Amino acid sequence: MRVYGHNPSDPQQGPRPGREYVELHGGPLDGQLYDVTGMTPANQRDGALLITEQGAYGAGGRADYALGEQAGRWEWLGDVP
Template structure:
């Protein structure tokens, strides 16, 4: 694991490194694989169809600096309702 990857582990995507970690009353997806591996993505308030669709997250760490990394759930993978880590979003590639 390089220095950038170590710095990101256990943090919430889009938050500064000195922000508090995940909040107990929020819902998160854990990002697995790719450049954002180990980050949590806040999905509080997302509709089930939004979660099922996945996301394209802006990042400087992917194949295309300034591009986006694609993450989404795998079909049939369980989701836990309520606060905390609800599901996993798996890396599927990068786009410019």
């Protein structure tokens, strides 16, 4: 499974021991892992705007992901410029 922010050609693109991840569900980053190591529970509830080239706004656009109902998973809320 690929970790968000790692180059797809990087042989070390998978999860690393000792790190905490959530799975991104839906949208352009569906199925990728996002490293939340060190994030407070409050920050995790806030979610993140993640840069993606695959979203509705192309290069430099962002995909909005936030804590979902299922533990360990963030849901896609939509794309923003």
